Amino acid sequence: MHNITIDGMELQVPSGTSVLDAARRAGVHIPTLCNLEGYPAQGACRVCVVEAEGARNLVASCATPVREGMVISTNSKRVRAARKTVTQLLLSEHDADCQYCERAEDCELKELAHTFGVRELPFSGEKPPSKLDVTTPALFRDPARCIKCRRCITACNDIQAVGALFPQYRGYQTQMAPAFASDMAEVACVQCGQCAAVCPTAAITEMSHIERVLGALDDPEKHVVVQTAPAIRAALGECFGMEPGTLVTGEMTTALRKLGFDAVFDTNFTADLTIVEEGTELLMRLKAVLQEGKEAKLPQFTSCSPGWIKFAEHFFPEYLDHISSCKSPQQMFGALAKTYYADKMGLDPKNVVVVSIMPCTAKKFEAQRPEMSDSGLTDVDYVLTTRELGLLIKMFGFDLTKLDSGEMDAPLGISSGAADIFANTGGVMEAALRTVYEIVTGRVLPMENLHVKEIAGLKGVKEASIVLENVVPDWSFLEGVEVRVAVAHGLGNATRLMERIRSGEAQYHFVEIMTCPGGCIGGGGQPRFTDNSIRERRIAAIYAEDEGKQLRTSHTNPAVQQLYEEFLGAPLGEKSHHLLHTHYEARGR
Amino acid sequence: MNDPADCAALHIRVPSAGGASSHILKESLMATETHVEELEHIEELDAIIAAGQGTAGALIPVLQKTQQLYGYLPQTALRRIAETLKIPFSEVAGVVTFYSYFTTVPRGEHTARVCLGTACYVRGGKEVLRGLEEKLAISPGDTTEDRHFSLEIGRCFGACGLAPVVMVDDVVHQRVNPNYINELLVQYAVRDDADETEEPS
Known part of the structure; x- marks a missing residue:
């Protein structure tokens, strides 16, 4: 522990803490355009500079660890002037027109310029290269608006392990881009949009469908x-x-x-419908292996998250047969x-x-x-x-x-709480376990509030197992079987899990993978800026929505049952196979 | 979906012809399209990569040796390096494009690097560069048609006291006089077809 003083407040903080984090803990806001919670400091934007007593120059608080006796000023005249100048310098290379910009509402750079009283630009200089990349269906990239903070690089490489983006070239020519500044359609980009979720400006954002x-x-x-x-x-x-x-x-x-x-x-x-189809598919795979002595690919992987699907197609093509053939909801x-x-x-x-x-x-x-x-x-x-x-x-x-509260229309608007939790990491697995356990044993999942605690929350890779006992006669081959499941969110965590599965170190029957940290509630299209405290609050809201519903299991959704009676026939039936299932293709790196 | 016309709603910038971006465009085109031919010396390449496997920081030495092997860094070799060392291709390309030493286009037999660091710049580096551009009839980054000479700009070779300097291959030429470029080039068997009359005796 170190004793430090920030803006006159005396604090004790663990050694190794950055000045930025120490200030945050003390409730002191230091602006930053490049830092991402939980990831190493970039020191790229220089907006977070503070004055440390005894130091000749201002220091970047994100990249400066606390020292015993440190006296920090986060708001001195010198600090404010430096932040304003840094912001002006960033703006001088930021080739943008705020009035036309899709980030006008939530641009962090614009907000900073406003907050620090930037009302004119004393610098003018060379602008970065401009080559709009509109080659992918989901994302577009405009290097002219990029301030080289490198958050997208952290997201693409450290969080998602995709590695589509990396700084290319140097100096004014630098671009956060695919190899040799080629188009994103030419590389293994999974379109998850975590780059767009962390970008402080509009250098990467989604392709808009509003006009259409x-x-x-x-x-x-x-x-x-x-x-x-x-x-x-x-x-x-x-x-x-x-x-x-x-x-x-x-x-x-x-x-x-x-x-x-x-x-x-x-x-x-259709999330409820997915559980019925995907749960049946899992039971069929288990039946093939355990009862009929046939081959079936286990573990089965979930297929709801399109970023994960494309990721597997690029990086784990040997596992495509393991992924549920169910289309996403x-x-x-x-x-x-x-x-x-x-x-x-x-x-x-x-x-x-x-x-x-x-x-x-x-x-x-x-x-x-x-x-x-x-x-x-x-x-x-x-x-x-x-x-x-x-x-x-x-x-x-x-x-x-x-606005007043409205009700969704029938029949495609009726759903169970099990469908709500598809939004959270661990939710698809929990929904599947609720249904599969009930089908196999005839009893309700024996967990408090139907929640499988081991697989909830923001831990990167989670595991659980449940022993099936006193099963109904149809599923007698599952008597005493311990069903092992795993859950990963964020493709970096997924990669670590996949490598353990590939090496044989870990064995499961069913694995849920969601592309984005926290699951869909932390998706690349959600309101910015999403950090872990916001993820936790969205997750809590989703569990509350689930718990507030009468229907808690997918297979008991009357509208889904009606759909099978009127139209589909049976789960995995001919019509289901045609309309609700799909296939995957290896894509190369 | 994905109708390109949709981009009209976006604020589109058309890259200007020439200027800073054209160099990048050209190089990225070269890198992605031209050099997909069968790779020679595959066993030597694999030995170079194998020597770097499992070592942190192996990428740059592997790239240096690969460039020594081919004279440049072919796209297929870079892909092989990325795959074997388990480094994203974007990162390999990021390192290659960061260091001016690395090149993804075939070089000439000799490479002249004109230093434009501060000391060389103020002591006539620009004039030396212009002289070389005129004599070789190429621009920085290019190679003569006969693949004899390539021209590059360097950023300080640590010989500021001898400015302006030109590095040809691994030899540093000091206090280069822009009026005596031919004397420099003649050592590398560059015939001066351009203008016989100007050649000093």
């Missing part, structure tokens, strides 16, 4: 339906200044209806909206437009995969991120905080 959605809403020929992923309801409020972790399910429903969508549905519905919804729902409503599927609201950028990639057209049309037409929905609601002049 408006086009559909304004077309009287079109019947436009919308589905909302479970993670939206715990985050959309943040776009309207509400506390992170505020549930806005009802207000969001009302807003969507007021925007002019013809039906407001829930991706939760977004894609199941699209396929059913243009078949089952269109039929039921007497609509021409060609006039049905499916819009998804997703916490995710990779969903934009997933929607345009050529195989995602089993309805005979593109199953999901447009995908808006949570942020884009926030903008759209503002464009129409609605204030989410003042």
Whole structure:
């Protein structure tokens, strides 16, 4: 422990702590454009400079560890002047027009310039190279707006282990880019958008579908339906200044209806359906191995997270047979909206437009995969991120905080609490265990509040096991079997888990992988800026939504049961196989 | 979806012809398209990479030896290095593009690096560079058509007291007079076809 003084406050902090972290703990805000919680200091932006007594120069607080007796001033005249100059220097290389910029609302650089009273730019100099990269469906990159803070490099390499982005060239020519500043479509980018989630400016952000959605809403020929992923309801409020972790399910429903969508549905519905299909698939794999002595690929991996799917296609192609063939809930919804729902409503599927609201950028990639057209049309037409929905609601002049609560439409809007928790790391696994345990034993999952505590929370890789006892006769081969499961979130954690599985060091029956830290609630399309405390609050909100529902298990959803009776037949049946399942392709690195 | 017309909604910048970005565009094109031919000396390359495997910080020495082997860094060799050392290709490219020593395009038999560090700059480095550009009829980063000479800009070779300096291959030429470029080049068997009359005796 070291005794230090920050702005006159005496503190005791553990050695090794940075001055920045020590200040944060004392409630002193030091601005930074490059630091990411829990990752090594970059010292790149120089905005976090402070004055340390006895030091000749100002020091970057993120990269300076505390020393015994240190006296720090975070707000002296010299510090304020330096921060202002640093901000002006960053702006002098930032080739942007704030009035046209998609980050106008939440640009950290713009906010800093405003806060530090930058009202003019005394410097003008060489601008960075400009080459807009619009080659991928989900993300676009504009190096002219980049301030080289390198947060995206940390996200892409250290958090996600993808390695699509790295600093290329040097000096003014430096770009945070794929190899040799090539296009993102040419490299193994999984489109997760964690780069866009941490970017302080608009150097990387999502490809907007807002104009296309408006086009559909304004077309009287079109019947436009919308589905909302479970993670939206715990985050959309943040776009309207509400506390992170505020549930806005009802207000969001009302807003969507007021925007002019013809039906407001829930991706939760197909999340429940996913559990029925994917749970059955798992039981079939177990049956093949344990009862019939046949080969089946175990562990089975979840398939809901499109970033993980593309990651596996690039980096773990030998495991593609292990991934559940179930489409993600977004894609199941699209396929059913243009078949089952269109039929039921007497609509021409060609006039049905499916819009998804997703916490995710990779969903934009997933929607345009050529195989995602089993309805005979593109199953999901447009995908808006949570942020884009926030903008759209503002464009129409609605204030989410003042809207009444609405109810989603039947039948594709009915769901269980098990579907809600798809938003959280560990949630898909918990939902699957609730259903599989009940099918196999005839009893409710014997856990407090139906929660599998071992796999909840923000630990990177989590494990649990459950012994199946007193099973019903149909599943007698599972008597006494200990089902082992694992959960990873963030592709860096997933990579570590995959390597343990590959080496044989760890063996499981079922593994859940979510691309983004915290799961979908921390997705690349969520309101910025997401840190662990915000992740925890969104997760708590989602569990509250689950616990507040009468229905807690997917297979008991009456609308799902009705869907099987009226349309699909049985889980893994011929129609399911055609509409709800898919295949994967090795993509190379 | 993904209709390029959609970009109209974005604020699009068209890269200007020439200028700083054209160099990058050109090099990235070269790197991604030109050099995908079968790689020679594959066994030597694999030995170089194997020697670096399992050692932290092995990338730069491996790249240096690979460049010595081929005279430049072919794309296929870089991919092989990235895969074997388990380093993302973007990181390998990041290191290659950071150091002016590395090149992804074939070089000439000899490479002249004109120092434009501070001391050389103020003592006529620019004029030396211009002289070499004129005599070789190429720009920095380029190679003569006969692959005899390449021209590069360097950033300080640690010989500031001898400024301006030009490094040809691994020999440092000191206090180079821009009016006597031919004397320098003739040592490397560059014939002065350009202008016989100007050649000093």
